[in-house]
Amino acid sequence: YISMFDEYNEANQIAKTAATAADVPAGSGIKALDEDGTPCSSDYYLRLTGDGGKLLKGEIPLTEKRPTPTVVGGGGDPELPTGDLALRRSATASGQTQGYAPGNAVDGDARSYWESPNNSFPQWIQVDLGKSQPVRRLVLSLPPDAAWAKRTQTVEVLGSADGSAFTSLSAPAGRVFDPAKDANSVTITLASTANARYVRVRFTANTGWPAGQLAGLAVYAAS
Template structure:
């Protein structure tokens, strides 16, 4: 689930196992969010963008929220800029505090230096 998506860049692309497909939110409409629902202990979230060198290095500003009921979300990791560099695989890791448990995980995007939207090619969630 996501706040929005554009063209064929739907939220399911972020978890389809194909690094060359991706989710992209509506342009010029920050904040945007990508929401996954599952009951897990979470230690880190790994995000990637397409590895193609056609994508320039960019920073995306992301925060992580969690919820037990899927309706009321609290902050798990504050907003920070993360750099996606094609020369190193366009991958970033968001480390959550030890003992973090949530049923619903939401990534909130509030900026992107390379495009006017939030973007994620692949998303992995790792437990404690």
């Protein structure tokens, strides 16, 4: 598959699939993906179709639940956690390789990713939540494609109220990312709820590539 789009005005205009009513061209009559009350990322059906192909080829196991959440990061699916505080927020990093910018980790696209400069640990990526608020759990992910081989990244989670003084919220630990499990994601639950505006993930090792890598940085207030 290549893309999803909506066509209107007798198909002489094309726009990307509308995730919410805010994305719908005025007067077009197009219905957004959340019309039935379930929020969906604009690429949801593409991801679902892609995973369907993988199921048919035996690349991922058959499950009773949908293999792809309706919203990248877990929101919008009643069987999955909601309320990603980091989604589409401002993200910065210690550095990046080529066009693999930090914003890719909070854009809701499971296959776009941030990558730090190579052979230069430690590296970090952080998100500005807009204001200090409770933080209890993070979901970190890499692209779900099988080409992303299993790897262990050593990460630490830090928080700050002002973007200057940071406190460790979760000690450095090896986190295993495996495309065959949990859509190549890792959940980090903090020992207790912390208040932070800036949440930083610090990388000191990666067995799969000499750089920090992250396609999804989701932050939740509840465990």
